Amino acid sequence: MAGLAPSLLSADFAELKEEIRKVEEGGADFLHLDVMDGNFVPNITFGPPVIKSLRKVSTLPFDVHLMIDRPERYIGDFVNAGADILTVHAEATIHLNRTIQAIKSEGIKAGVSLNPSTPLNVLDYVLEDLDLVLIMTVNPGFGGQSFIKAMEDKIRTLRKMIDEKNLDVILEIDGGVNLENAKHLKELGVDMIVAGSAVFGAEDITARTQEFKKIIE
Ligand code: DX5
Numbered sequence: 457m458a459g460l461a462p463s464l465l466s467a468d469f470a471e472l473k474e475e476i477r478k479v480e481e482g483g484a485d486f487l488h489l490d491v492m493d494g495n496f497v498p499n500i501t502f503g504p505p506v507i508k509s510l511r512k513v514s515t516l517p518f519d520v521h522l523m524i525d526r527p528e529r530y531i532g533d534f535v536n537a538g539a540d541i542l543t544v545h546a547e548a549t550i551h552l553n554r555t556i557q558a559i560k561s562e563g564i565k566a567g568v569s570l571n572p573s574t575p576l577n578v579l580d581y582v583l584e585d586l587d588l589v590l591i592m593t594v595n596p597g598f599g600g601q602s603f604i605k606a607m608e609d610k611i612r613t614l615r616k617m618i619d620e621k622n623l624d625v626i627l628e629i630d631g632g633v634n635l636e637n638a639k640h641l642k643e644l645g646v647d648m649i650v651a652g653s654a655v656f657g658a659e660d661i662t663a664r665t666q667e668f669k670k671i672i673e
């Protein structure tokens with residue numbers, strides 16, 4: 457069974473409170489929050505003040521995906537804003553081990569995300585320290601892109617790495633997941649599925665969340 461983390465990136469930003477309520481009602485497991493800085497990725501979204509406001513209207517675990525350069529500069533801000541899991545990109549921080557330790561020292565969960573072309577071996581000496589690995593299954597920056605097929609092997613290999621070491625690490629994927637491919641991806645060993653446009657693009661968001669959950673249970 458896998459969980460579902462709807463990505464707020466595809467929600468109606470004028471109705472965030474209401475959009476969150478809908479996915480909560482549908483049984484979402486995490487709320488995935490995409491922070492983009494216009495440098496690490498060619499898009500800009502929102503930062504700690506928006507997350508802090510949303511924290512007041514939701515009890516879901518906040519799964520914060522930082523697509524920003526040198527994320528170590530902002531760990532304290534996102535912790536204060538209410539992040540439960542803080543995921544940084546391995547490509548965006550020079551001292552990955554130090555950044556992971558800095559997140560964990562704040563008492564929250566630490567995740568590392570990898571772009572599609574980044575090999576799994578960057579995790580070799582940090583996997584044991586992590587709570588979550590986020591495999592990007594599209595190039596980060598935008599919702600609504602197509603799943604990159606070559607990521608299937610990456611998911612399988614990471615699943616093996618986690619299981620062989622008997623680790624308690626959440627394997628999460630992000631990008632291009634929809635009702636058609638979700639079941640297959642779950643069967644590759646994914647623990648948590650991020651979905652943006654496939655959830656918030658639906659006419660009935662609550663019903664779509666429930667439908668997704670059913671497929672991946
Ligand atoms: C992309 C973001 C994703 C995005 C996924 O850079 O990290 O979380 O919302 O969107 P979909 O599910 O539409 O591919």
Ligand code: ZN
Pocket residue numbers: 463488489490521630650
């Ligand atoms: Zn994301």
